[in-house]
Every structure is written in structure tokens, then in C-alpha cells.
Amino acid sequence: MRLRLLILCAFAVLPFGLWALSPLVSSGASGPSLNEVQSKIRQKERQIGAKKGTERVLTTDISRYTSRIRDLQGRITGLQRRQQAIQTDLDAKRSELVRVQDQLRDERARLTRLKGRLVVSRRALATRLVELYKADRPDLITVVLDSNSFADLLERGEFLRRISDNDRRIVAAVKTAKADAQATTTRLAGLEARQQKVAATILTRRDEVAGVKNDLVSARSGYERTRAGRQNLLSSVRGQRHALEDDLGELQDQQAKIQARLADIASGGSAGTLPAGPIKPGSGGMIWPVNGPITSPFCETRAWESCHPGIDIGVPSGTPIRAAASGKVVLMQPESASGGYGNFTCVQHTSSMSTCYAHQSRFGTSMGASVTQGQVIGYVGCTGRCYGDHLHFEVRINGSVVNPLNYL
Structure with missing residues (x-):
């Protein structure tokens, strides 16, 4: 009972303004208390600090991905220059390939002609051998004894010499044609192997450069997507931080108002009890409305x-x-x-x-x-x-x- 009377007496002597404002310093239905506002301020400050930490992490990630993208772009640019050099080489290889193919066609045509000559030479040789076999070829003594005169002897000797020379030419032509045919066949085999090697080199180098370039382009695209995601997230976090800072400003404003009202009440009642201070004239005809910085x-x-x-x-x-x-x-x-x-x-x-x-x-x-x-x-x-x-x-x-x- 005595405690209840003490409480009632305390409220009876409490200034009306301070009693009316008591919900501001303790929880009540009329508005948030100073402690509640300060608690919310601390909570907002923690949230803002967390957002700033997230922003720093995201900014670092974005910088790292930007550096990787620059590195990949440099490698892609290098590959593009290499690709241009290879393309120039490929064009030269194609020109060489065309020349090899022309040589192949020429050699094939020459081989065909040589084969024809070989066939003709072999037929002529066979015919001559048959003729020699059928016609009993006279020896030198028979030619001398059967000659009617010295002039006839000379004529018959020249005839035999020409026959022998013709036979040697036929045999030589056959040997030459055969040798040319073998050499041409060998050259054709070398040219065809060279043609296949050049074509394989072209395809291999092209595929290698294209494969590496495609891998780098894919990696760069992946980094760009990741960086874009980080940037979007960073924008979202910044927006949330700005909203929190706005809330914090309003809470700080509310805190200042509560503190000002409490200080005013604690000083003895209503606002406006401070002295007006001396008038401070200005150089432009007006006076300063208040004295302060x-x-x-x-x-x-x-x-x-x-x-x-x-x-x-x-x-x-x-x-x-x-x-x-x-x-x-x-x-x-x-x-x-x-x-x-x-x-x-x-x-x-x-x-x-x-x-x-x-x-x-x-x-x-x-x-x-x-x-x-x-x-x-x-x-x-x-x-x-x-x-x-x-x-x-x-x-x-x-x-x-x-x-x-x-x-x-």
C-alpha cells in the first residue's frame, strides 16, 4: 500500500509535459521509445555494414572477372593474329597444292604417252626380230663373195650397217621408254604423297586454331555472364543499402527530435526558453536570424x-x-x-x-x-x-x- 501511494505521489508531482512524453522514453502505444529508436538505429547500421561488406566482395569479384576477361581477350586477339598468319600460309599451301595437281596431270599425260611409245617400240622390236629370224641374215663373208663389184659391196655393207643401227635405236627407245615410265611412276607417287601431306597439314592447323579460339571464346562468355550476374547483384545490394541508409536517416531524425523534446522538457517546460542573443547585423541591410556557424x-x-x-x-x-x-x-x-x-x-x-x-x-x-x-x-x-x-x-x-x- 505504501509503495502504491509513493508511485501516485510521484506522478502527481511529475511535470505535465514530462508525464505526457513518458512513452518516448519507455515503451507505449503512443509512439516508439528512445531506446527502441536507438535499437533500430544500431540494427540498421549493422545491416548497412553487412551490405557494404557484400559490396566490397562483389566489387572484388567483378574486378577479378574483368581482369580474366581482359586476359582472355588478349589471348583471343593473339589467336586471331595467328589465325590470319595461318590463313596466309594456307592460301600459299592451296596454291602449291594447285601446282602439284597440275604437275600430276602433266605427269599422268606424259606417262600415258610413254606407255604408248613403249607399246609401239615393243611391237616394232618384235616385228624386227621375227623378220631377222625368218630372213637368214647374211654374214660379212657372204656379202663380200656375192657382190658383183666393189660398188655393190659398198652398197651392201651400208645396208647392213643401217639395219644394225635401226635395230639398236629400237632397242634403245624401248629401254628409254621403260625407264621414263618407271621414273614418272615414282614421281607421281611422291607428288601424291606430298599432296596428301599438304592437305593434312592444312586441316590440322585450321582445326587446332579454331578449337583453341572457340574454347577461349566460350570461357570469355562464361566470365562475362558471371560478371554480369555479379554486377546485377551489386546494383541490387547498393539499392538495398541506399534504402537502409534512408531508413537510418529517418531514425536518426526521429532520435534527434525525441532527444530535443526530452531535453526541452528536462530544462523546465516548453521550447523557446533559450535567450535570443544579441542582434548580429549584416553588411547587406538584413540582420542574421540566429547567431551560429x-x-x-x-x-x-x-x-x-x-x-x-x-x-x-x-x-x-x-x-x-x-x-x-x-x-x-x-x-x-x-x-x-x-x-x-x-x-x-x-x-x-x-x-x-x-x-x-x-x-x-x-x-x-x-x-x-x-x-x-x-x-x-x-x-x-x-x-x-x-x-x-x-x-x-x-x-x-x-x-x-x-x-x-x-x-x-
């Missing part, structure tokens, strides 16, 4: 958080925001309506010039109100898309954002 400079095109229209000035949450010049409040949008700008206020100073103040923790003026230079119009915070307490300050001319430093 520029954490993000101005640039023409928004590409990254550190490069965007306007400037970011780093100051603690709850720091009062002063109007940079006198004017009229023409725009006030809560975080739910302005998106990334959070709680957003714009003050019209002239017909063409206005200033805007984003990421406020709460407003300090009202729509349509006339404000004087230096008047507090809001309080610094981290509403909308931000990663820490700061004031986003813009100067606009005819609605277009210009460099605020030209007017401060």
Missing part, C-alpha cells in the same frame, strides 16, 4: 544535403529566430504541409524580396502579422527532413532563391 553553404542546384538553396546555420533547439528585416508574414506551413521544410515561415519585405525560415520547432508569430526587424518569429528545431537542430534560411527575389550572404 554556417553548416551548409549555398549553391544553385540541390544535389546533396551539403549543397542546397539557402544556408544552414547550426544552433541549439529552441533558439529564438529573429526576422531578418521588417515585413509581413505571407506563408506559414506546419510540418505536415511543407514536407521536408518542416515548420516553415516566409516574410515578405518588398514587392520582390522575401525571407524564409525552415525546420522550426514551433512558430512565434501568426499568418498575416506585421513583424519588425529583430522580432522573434519562431524557434529553431529539427522538423521535416533534417539530421540535427539548425535553421535553414533562404532569401528569395521574385520567388527565386538567391545567395543569402549577399544580403547579410
Whole structure:
């Protein structure tokens, strides 16, 4: 009973704002607690680290396969040059083969002619031998005794000499034809063997080069498919990491808001209790809305958080925001309506010039109100898309954002 009374007394003396915000530091139905958000942040950081490790492995694999593909391509290029040299040699071999085939045809025709001559010579020899056998060939004494005169003797002697010379020519022609026929047959056999050897060399070298080249092309295609798969996987992992980093940014933003609200409550109540500080005049006619360092400079095109229209000035949450010049409040949008700008206020100073103040923790003026230079119009915070307490300050001319430093 005493313990129950102590708990009730503790809640009775607890400031209303801290009691209302207690679900932020302990689990509750109204929203995630700070511990839950921090736990999710650690989980996202671990997941991002794992994705980065996978990216490093995939990048290494892709580099390795790229190196292998370059090596294979170099070997394929070398084989292509070798193939061109072989093709030139093959063309020469084909020309040589044509010459060998022409020689073969010539030798075959010559052999046919020689065989014909051999047949004719053999027939003439056979006929002559028959004639000599049938006609009893006279010897030298018979020719001398039967001669009627010396002139007749000479005539008969010349006749016998011519017959003998003719017989020798016939025999020599037969021997020559036979020898030519044998030599031609031998040459034909050599030419045919040479023809077959050249043809076999051509086919072998062609098949070897084509086979090695096809193997290398197949290996390169396999590496390219593997590399493409790794690249697709790397793109997927990077996309997942970017999504995790976006989630992490939102969680860090949520953590900063919770911590800022807890710090505000712990300091004694509502936001905006920090002193406004001295007015800091600028050289361009305006005053600085808050006193602090520029954490993000101005640039023409928004590409990254550190490069965007306007400037970011780093100051603690709850720091009062002063109007940079006198004017009229023409725009006030809560975080739910302005998106990334959070709680957003714009003050019209002239017909063409206005200033805007984003990421406020709460407003300090009202729509349509006339404000004087230096008047507090809001309080610094981290509403909308931000990663820490700061004031986003813009100067606009005819609605277009210009460099605020030209007017401060």
C-alpha cells in the first residue's frame, strides 16, 4: 500500500509535459521509445555494414572477372593474329597444292604417252626380230663373195650397217621408254604423297586454331555472364543499402527530435526558453536570424544535403529566430504541409524580396502579422527532413532563391 501511494505521489508531482512524453522514453502505444529508436538505429547500421561488406566482395569479384576477361581477350586477339598468319600460309599451301595437281596431270599425260611409245617400240622390236629370224641374215663373208663389184659391196655393207643401227635405236627407245615410265611412276607417287601431306597439314592447323579460339571464346562468355550476374547483384545490394541508409536517416531524425523534446522538457517546460542573443547585423541591410556557424553553404542546384538553396546555420533547439528585416508574414506551413521544410515561415519585405525560415520547432508569430526587424518569429528545431537542430534560411527575389550572404 505504501509503495502504491509513493508511485501516485510521484506522478502527481511529475511535470505535465514530462508525464505526457513518458512513452518516448519507455515503451507505449503512443509512439516508439528512445531506446527502441536507438535499437533500430544500431540494427540498421549493422545491416548497412553487412551490405557494404557484400559490396566490397562483389566489387572484388567483378574486378577479378574483368581482369580474366581482359586476359582472355588478349589471348583471343593473339589467336586471331595467328589465325590470319595461318590463313596466309594456307592460301600459299592451296596454291602449291594447285601446282602439284597440275604437275600430276602433266605427269599422268606424259606417262600415258610413254606407255604408248613403249607399246609401239615393243611391237616394232618384235616385228624386227621375227623378220631377222625368218630372213637368214647374211654374214660379212657372204656379202663380200656375192657382190658383183666393189660398188655393190659398198652398197651392201651400208645396208647392213643401217639395219644394225635401226635395230639398236629400237632397242634403245624401248629401254628409254621403260625407264621414263618407271621414273614418272615414282614421281607421281611422291607428288601424291606430298599432296596428301599438304592437305593434312592444312586441316590440322585450321582445326587446332579454331578449337583453341572457340574454347577461349566460350570461357570469355562464361566470365562475362558471371560478371554480369555479379554486377546485377551489386546494383541490387547498393539499392538495398541506399534504402537502409534512408531508413537510418529517418531514425536518426526521429532520435534527434525525441532527444530535443526530452531535453526541452528536462530544462523546465516548453521550447523557446533559450535567450535570443544579441542582434548580429549584416553588411547587406538584413540582420542574421540566429547567431551560429554556417553548416551548409549555398549553391544553385540541390544535389546533396551539403549543397542546397539557402544556408544552414547550426544552433541549439529552441533558439529564438529573429526576422531578418521588417515585413509581413505571407506563408506559414506546419510540418505536415511543407514536407521536408518542416515548420516553415516566409516574410515578405518588398514587392520582390522575401525571407524564409525552415525546420522550426514551433512558430512565434501568426499568418498575416506585421513583424519588425529583430522580432522573434519562431524557434529553431529539427522538423521535416533534417539530421540535427539548425535553421535553414533562404532569401528569395521574385520567388527565386538567391545567395543569402549577399544580403547579410
